[in-house]
Amino acid sequence: MSMNNVGRPTRPEAANEEAEGFTSLSGGRGLLQDEPLIFELGGWKKTGVDLPDAVPADSALAGLTRDDAIGLPGLSEPEAVRHYVRLSQKNHAIDLALYPLGSCTMKHNPRLNEKVARLPGLSDIHPLQPQSTVQGAIELMDRLAHWLKTLTGMPAVALSPKAGAHGELCGLLAIRAAHEAAGNGHRKTVLAPTSAHGTNPATAAFCGYTVVEIAQTDDGRVDLADLEAKLGDHVAAIMVTNPNTCGLFERDVVEIARLTHAAGAYFYCDGANFNAIVGRVRPGDLGVDAMHINLHKTFSTPHGGGGPGAGPVVLSEALAPFAPTPWVVHDDGGYRLVEEAEGVAAQAFGRMSAFHGQMGMYVRAYAYMLSHGADGLRQVAEDAVLNANYVKARLSDLMSPAFPEGPCMHEALFDDAWLEGTGVTTLDFAKAMIDEGFHPMTMYFPLVVHGAMLIEPTETESKAELDRFVDALRLLAQAAEAGEVARFKNAPHLAPLKRLDETLAARKPKLKWKPVAPAPLAAE
Numbered sequence: 001m002s003m004n005n006v007g008r009p010t011r012p013e014a015a016n017e018e019a020e021g022f023t024s025l026s027g028g029r030g031l032l033q034d035e036p037l038i039f040e041l042g043g044w045k046k047t048g049v050d051l052p053d054a055v056p057a058d059s060a061l062a063g064l065t066r067d068d069a070i071g072l073p074g075l076s077e078p079e080a081v082r083h084y085v086r087l088s089q090k091n092h093a094i095d096l097a098l099y100p101l102g103s104c105t106m107k108h109n110p111r112l113n114e115k116v117a118r119l120p121g122l123s124d125i126h127p128l129q130p131q132s133t134v135q136g137a138i139e140l141m142d143r144l145a146h147w148l149k150t151l152t153g154m155p156a157v158a159l160s161p162k163a164g165a166h167g168e169l170c171g172l173l174a175i176r177a178a179h180e181a182a183g184n185g186h187r188k189t190v191l192a193p194t195s196a197h198g199t200n201p202a203t204a205a206f207c208g209y210t211v212v213e214i215a216q217t218d219d220g221r222v223d224l225a226d227l228e229a230k231l232g233d234h235v236a237a238i239m240v241t242n243p244n245t246c247g248l249f250e251r252d253v254v255e256i257a258r259l260t261h262a263a264g265a266y267f268y269c270d271g272a273n274f275n276a277i278v279g280r281v282r283p284g285d286l287g288v289d290a291m292h293i294n295l296h297k298t299f300s301t302p303h304g305g306g307g308p309g310a311g312p313v314v315l316s317e318a319l320a321p322f323a324p325t326p327w328v329v330h331d332d333g334g335y336r337l338v339e340e341a342e343g344v345a346a347q348a349f350g351r352m353s354a355f356h357g358q359m360g361m362y363v364r365a366y367a368y369m370l371s372h373g374a375d376g377l378r379q380v381a382e383d384a385v386l387n388a389n390y391v392k393a394r395l396s397d398l399m400s401p402a403f404p405e406g407p408c409m410h411e412a413l414f415d416d417a418w419l420e421g422t423g424v425t426t427l428d429f430a431k432a433m434i435d436e437g438f439h440p441m442t443m444y445f446p447l448v449v450h451g452a453m454l455i456e457p458t459e460t461e462s463k464a465e466l467d468r469f470v471d472a473l474r475l476l477a478q479a480a481e482a483g484e485v486a487r488f489k490n491a492p493h494l495a496p497l498k499r500l501d502e503t504l505a506a507r508k509p510k511l512k513w514k515p516v517a518p519a520p521l522a523a524e
Helices: 077-088 111-117 135-152 164-181 199-206 224-230 253-262 359-395 426-435 463-481 485-489 502-507
Strands: 156-158 189-193 210-214 235-241 266-270 290-292 313-315 327-331 334-338 412-415 453-455
Touching: 111 359, 135 156, 135 313, 135 327, 135 334, 135 359, 164 199, 164 235, 164 266, 164 290, 164 313, 189 199, 199 210, 199 235, 210 224, 224 253, 235 253, 253 266, 359 412, 359 463, 426 453, 426 463, 426 485, 463 485
Parallel strands: 189 210, 189 235, 235 266, 266 290
Antiparallel strands: 156 313, 290 313, 327 334, 412 453
16 A cells, blocks of 8 residues: 555555455445435435425316326435435546447537537527527528538538438438439349448338348458449449448448449448548548438537437438428528428428427537637547557557558457457456446447457547556456456456346346335234
């Protein structure tokens, strides 16, 4: 135990008290309190607020009104605050440490964007308001659309899709409408690489297409020969992610587009990894016809926990007439939304949702763009790629890169070849990272890489923080090679819950709390 200059301990040499065989009596660990479920806290008849008795009113529920207690626990204000603070201390957070979850861009997002999104006139408007009363909001949508088109080199954008998969649906529906308008409704096949995001084939199947896989080369790219062999007048589109899911740029992307267009098909690009090329490459220049952009990934707003999200789709000149409504237009009458399939929107395939999109995401993304500027957005891509290559370079002597030749893009991909013979699996290694204070990277994806470990450091991490993360992984890698299997097989040791049976938890989750019956008294 090291001591400071007044004899008080500073940094313990042992990893933790539990590693020394010490377990607290209360279930807490130091300053981390043990916390039960809110239903287990008791206090069913108390509340932190005083509410007047409700005035009885005639019911239109035909006798279906509740006649017993609703069954919600009651907490005083301090109890409620402490409960949620204690729970928050059990979660990993981007404000706590690096979040290496690849493909999800879990990066620090400026608080400025959150503040702007909460400004009156943006946070408190309603989609059914007269358009004359929300001119500023519609103008913001127009400016956001302008910059999305500028950054991608595409002439049109549909703002309303709510997320990446919703954007994929939008793009494929536009492609289907274009084929049907040209008398090519017989094209019923979509080609997708073996490493594609799972939503790609799922969306294509949802649209009624048959999905055929394109082979992958040994260096992790689309196999051009296989692509060319599978193209034909039955193919409606290809769906390729670039940079791809292996964290690599498709070097032959222009040739991919040429072959696709020569066969009469359209090129859909999955834009999930746009943050690796924003400001550096315009997809329109590569021959892309449609691409969704995850505003909640590339342009600010964490999207863990299911949202909210926004997945605008940029479209080529060939697909622009088929874009879904609404569109924003600006004329002498101000800004307005084109919502009917008539006039300039006569060929629109319909609309993606009841309303116009996710205003909160629009504001955050536009604030992010304005605060970064053209040079800043370019640096976003440069720093994301630099950080990933730094991680790859520092770990490659201990861990095995899935594609060792050449640089990666925004994420570094490792396989489990280096773990062979250690008795440690990818899952074991990921669980041990929790003990070191880091959220695990993406595991077992993409499926084309055995035991995959996909690390995306994002552009927001400093060299010092990257070193802290890499140093922890190096220590774990050395422990695995030294045969310290118990450290990994029983991990995590320090999390609120220990190793779970994940299969059982997924198949038989406990979704409902049931009160424990009180033990009978001896006299009973």
